[in-house]
Structure formats: C-alpha cells, structure tokens
Amino acid sequence: MPEPSNVSLEVLxxxxxxxxxxxxxxxxxxxxxxYSSTFSCAEILSALYYSQLRxxxxxxxxxxxxxxxxxxxxxxxxxYPVLADLGYFDPAELETYTRLGSKYGDxxxxxxxxxxxxxxxxxxxxxxVGLGIALAGRVQKKNYRTYVLLGDGxxxxxxxxxxAMAAGHFKAGHLVALLDRNGLCIDxxxxxxxxxxxxxxxxxxxxxxxxxxxxxxxxxxxxAFARLPDGTTGKPQVIVFDTVxxxxxxxxxxxxxxxxxxxxxxxxxDVMAELDAGLKPYEVxxxx
Amino acid sequence: MVEMVSRPYATxxxxxxxxxxxxxxxxxxxxxxxxxDGFRDRYPDQFVSMGMxxxxxxxxxxxxGLAGFRPFIHTFGVFMYRRPYDQLxxxxxxxxxxxxxxxxxxxxxxxxxxxxxxxxxxxxxxSIPNMTILETGDATEVESICEAADSIDGPVxxxxxxxxxxxxxxxxxKVGEMRVLSEGDDILVVTAGITTxxxxxxxxxxxxxxxxxxxxxxxxxxxxxxxxxLDHIGSVKHGVVTLENHVTEGGIGSLxxxxxxxxxxxxxxxxxxxxxxxxxxGSRPYLMRYYGLDALALVRGIEGLMGQEFGIxxxxxxxxxxxxxxxxxxxxxx
Numbered sequence: 001m002p003e004p005s006n007v008s009l010e011v012l013x014x015x016x017x018x019x020x021x022x023x024x025x026x027x028x029x030x031x032x033x034x035y036s037s038t039f040s041c042a043e044i045l046s047a048l049y050y051s052q053l054r055x056x057x058x059x060x061x062x063x064x065x066x067x068x069x070x071x072x073x074x075x076x077x078x079x080y081p082v083l084a085d086l087g088y089f090d091p092a093e094l095e096t097y098t099r100l101g102s103k104y105g106d107x108x109x110x111x112x113x114x115x116x117x118x119x120x121x122x123x124x125x126x127x128x129v130g131l132g133i134a135l136a137g138r139v140q141k142k143n144y145r146t147y148v149l150l151g152d153g154x155x156x157x158x159x160x161x162x163x164a165m166a167a168g169h170f171k172a173g174h175l176v177a178l179l180d181r182n183g184l185c186i187d188x189x190x191x192x193x194x195x196x197x198x199x200x201x202x203x204x205x206x207x208x209x210x211x212x213x214x215x216x217x218x219x220x221x222x223x224a225f226a227r228l229p230d231g232t233t234g235k236p237q238v239i240v241f242d243t244v245x246x247x248x249x250x251x252x253x254x255x256x257x258x259x260x261x262x263x264x265x266x267x268x269x270d271v272m273a274e275l276d277a278g279l280k281p282y283e284v285x286x287x288x
Numbered sequence: 289m290v291e292m293v294s295r296p297y298a299t300x301x302x303x304x305x306x307x308x309x310x311x312x313x314x315x316x317x318x319x320x321x322x323x324x325d326g327f328r329d330r331y332p333d334q335f336v337s338m339g340m341x342x343x344x345x346x347x348x349x350x351x352x353g354l355a356g357f358r359p360f361i362h363t364f365g366v367f368m369y370r371r372p373y374d375q376l377x378x379x380x381x382x383x384x385x386x387x388x389x390x391x392x393x394x395x396x397x398x399x400x401x402x403x404x405x406x407x408x409x410x411x412x413x414x415s416i417p418n419m420t421i422l423e424t425g426d427a428t429e430v431e432s433i434c435e436a437a438d439s440i441d442g443p444v445x446x447x448x449x450x451x452x453x454x455x456x457x458x459x460x461x462k463v464g465e466m467r468v469l470s471e472g473d474d475i476l477v478v479t480a481g482i483t484t485x486x487x488x489x490x491x492x493x494x495x496x497x498x499x500x501x502x503x504x505x506x507x508x509x510x511x512x513x514x515x516x517x518l519d520h521i522g523s524v525k526h527g528v529v530t531l532e533n534h535v536t537e538g539g540i541g542s543l544x545x546x547x548x549x550x551x552x553x554x555x556x557x558x559x560x561x562x563x564x565x566x567x568x569x570g571s572r573p574y575l576m577r578y579y580g581l582d583a584l585a586l587v588r589g590i591e592g593l594m595g596q597e598f599g600i601x602x603x604x605x606x607x608x609x610x611x612x613x614x615x616x617x618x619x620x621x622x
Contacts, residue, residue, distance in 0.1 A: 194339025
C-alpha cells in the first residue's frame, strides 16, 4: 500500500498557503478565478500531494502511481501550481494561464497538463471515472489507490449516487472519495438548495467506509488519511472534510459573491497580505 | 452607436411570468448566472430550485407539463441536453410537453472551455421530432423570447444571450419568420445569434468593395420557411455564405445546404463556423477571431466564394464591441 511521506506540518501549512496565493496570482492573469472553491480544499490538496499520494513526478505515466481525479474541476487553478511545484512541468508555463493556446485553462485537460490523470469541468462525473480507474487497477493486479476530490454542490447530481452504489457493489476498496464539504453551492447553502445530509450515513448505507473531520486542520486531515484501511477490505472509503468556502480570506469566507471573482489593485494586495499572515481562527459573524 | 441593454432577460422574464401561476421557473444552481435571481426573490411561489441535478429537473418538468404547467427551465445550454438527453427525449419531446428550455451561454459566449460551450446543440435539437428551436441575436429578441417560446404547443429550445446585449432590431420575434436585413443581389449571407452583429460590422466595407449583399437573420431555426430562403437564394447571382456560433455540421449551414440540395439549387455555398473542433476557453472576441466566426472571417469567406480578394482588412470593419465587465468583483465569466 502507499507509504505516506514524512513531511512536516509546517511544510504542509506553507504549501496550503502557496495554493491560495497562487490561486490569487493566476486569477489576476486570467481576469477572473474560482477563489473560494479552491481555498476550501487547500489543506486537502496540500496533504494529499505533499504527503499522501504515491507518485513520482519524473514519471507521470508510472503504472503503479496513485491516481487523482479532480471532480470539482473548477478548483484546477489550485492544482496546477502544485503539479508545477512538484516538478511535473516548469512553473513558468503558468504565466500563460487561460490564454488562448495555453495548456492551463479554467478547467483541467488531461491531454495537455502533465501529471493530470483525468479532465474535468462538467460536475458529477469524477466518482464514476475514479471507480473505473480503481477497478481497472484491480483487474491489472495493481495496488494503487484512486482518490477523487468531490465538491458538495455536485453531490446533487444523480451520477454521483450511481457511482456510490456501484463502488459499494463492486467492493472497490482502493477508491477514496474526498468530499470538500464547504457548505455552499453557487445559489446558496447546499442544505437550502438541495440538501445532502446526513452525508456520512448516506455513503455508509451504500457500503462505504466513512470518516469526517475538519478539512482545514492538517493534523486531522493527515490522521484521516492514515486511518484509511488497506484496500483489500473491499470497502470504498469516503472522507468528509468539513471546510469553509473561501477559507483564509475574510471577505470570501462563506460568501456567495466569490465563487468567481477578480481581485484588482489594493484589494489584490490586501488579500495577498492576509494570506501571507497565515490562517486565523475561523469566526462566524454573529447573526444580526 | 448601438444601444446596449443590461440583463434584458431578467427584466423580460419577470414581466412575462409574474403572476401567471401556470408558469414555473426552474433552476439548477445557476440562478444568478441565468439572470433569474430577482424573480426568485420576488416570486418564490413560482420558483423551484432543483439543485445541480439536470436529469431529475428535465423529467420533473415533463411531469409538471403533464399537469398543465409550462415550466421554463434555466441553466447553461450544455447542461440542459448533454447529460439529460434521454430525459429530454422521453419525458419532454416525445410526449410533447410545453417545456421551455432556456439555454444560456450558447457556443463560444463562455470562457469555460469544452465542458461549458454548447457548440452542437442546434444539430441535436434539429433532429428531435416535436422540438422548436429559437435563437436570440439581440436585446429585442431576448426581450421577446418568452412570449415567442410560450406560443408553441410543444417543447422549445432557446439560445439566450445574457449580460450586456446590443439592440439591433426594433420588432419582436415572430416565430417561423426570418429577418431581411439587406436586399442585395450578389451574395446571400445567412446568420443567427451573435454572428448577425458580426455580419453587420462588415456591411459598409463590403458595400465599399462594390458587393451587393442580401443578409438574412434567423431567429427561428425550426420550423423553417424553406420556400422563403429559396426565394432569397434565387435573388442573388453568386451564392450563399452562412456564419454560425456552432459547428458547421447540423447547424444553420447544414440547414441552408439541405434546403438547396432538396430543391436542386446549384449555387455555391460557403459554411463558416466551428470546423469539427472543440473550442478553447477564452474571451468571446478572441474565440470568434481564432475560430473564424467574426466579421473578418465572413469577408474572407465571401472572397473565397467569389474567387477574388477585395483588400478589406480589420481596419475597414466597424469596430468590434467589447462587452462591459459588469463588475470587477464578479467578472463576466462562468
């Protein structure tokens, strides 16, 4: 089974910050970006890529690597800098982000991006794709894991539950769903728009092993990864990460206005300074 | 200077639907993106939030239709037919329910890339029995799309423009008709949606080059008045050029080709549009230039048909219009 790298918490925290600041920087190149959906999964991506995934960036096609499918493809802006940082490609290529002809668009394209296992952008597909990859691995006698990062908005799509049912049915023990439970879809709170709770019970009833933790608390994230059972147990696994949409930038936290946005001028500088100072405890504004 | 109208659909839909209990407004987590957020807030009893679940939404609309409601479904065009195609066929089109499918961000009007660009929807919808297809090309057509769609006894596919939309016409859509924008006798130009504005940008340059252009704008793609199109084709000497925000297979270029072939018309036809390709993500003017959907591409197409060059460059065309970004915080994007 995969052996997690022994990376310090400080490094992982720093890489989560890097994911956020790069998201802000690249959004300025594009003129718009998906800030808040990316900020909510910054710690998840940091822990996954810098500690958990069994990968070799010098060999992106290595047969035994762990696979990763970013089902919530609009957060690709946070993934590209990580892939570059790990050596899949020259970080300078990101200066072309979203420009015509660039390999790096608003949604990720596996035919263009080195190190990307699958394309996405149309929500709801990723868990089925991940299941296919996971079962292919079983047929080919591989022991890699397949991780799928899901948004909570896309949990409303029927295909997600078709995949959840099939994964339980086929006992896909090497499939790991990572749910970025940031609470918001575009129109509002998921529980107002299309409720998905009790989400762990729902997965459990489909034959999945379930965990739930704070997705911004890196020790908890690492602990959840460490608790993933050996794939041979035959139970697909889901970790529900409770997160805050827009986490790290006060004005964006749990705001509906920053799903897509564009920071310019002083706002850009203010947000970069806020991110540079590191995460502050999350505070919910008292209701008026 | 062309008048720009801000969010014409928002205003028009509310005016049309408010207080009519048979009209229900359905949304799949793209409410403000489809300009129905104001309606949701003011008429909550007529608004149904379906979440990001299009298959369910379409069959649900078919069920509402059976009970006599006339649902107006709102989401990006791609998400309304690619995923729930079977539901569209079996729950809406075959039983001929009065469901109005308001598809936003047609063709390259979104920077979202392949997953967000409906580039083959007209081709798909033309092949569905019972389907009517309307496309908006200006603010007046957006303002009249609800009445036009709701006049049809069956499902209607609508390509709807959002945001800041130019006003090119002063009369509403009359289903089944076509607009004659100029009556020249050298070349027939056929456009629809956002390509009509592009053809209008080339108008004076083509006239200065001595070309007499007959220009037809289509807001109704199905049903289609083949007889009238054939009359226009018969009125020009050299041939026809079509320009569409869509792949050239199955769209209005194909529609014109089929009409000509069926009638045995032996004139030249040049079909401009996306050529067997997915489009990159990018801004609309950029994509229209890159994929040959703009005024200059039309000029080059006409030159190709005529077999001669007219020395027209970008500088000779009316200025391209750059859409205003409606706020810096929420840029016109996804």
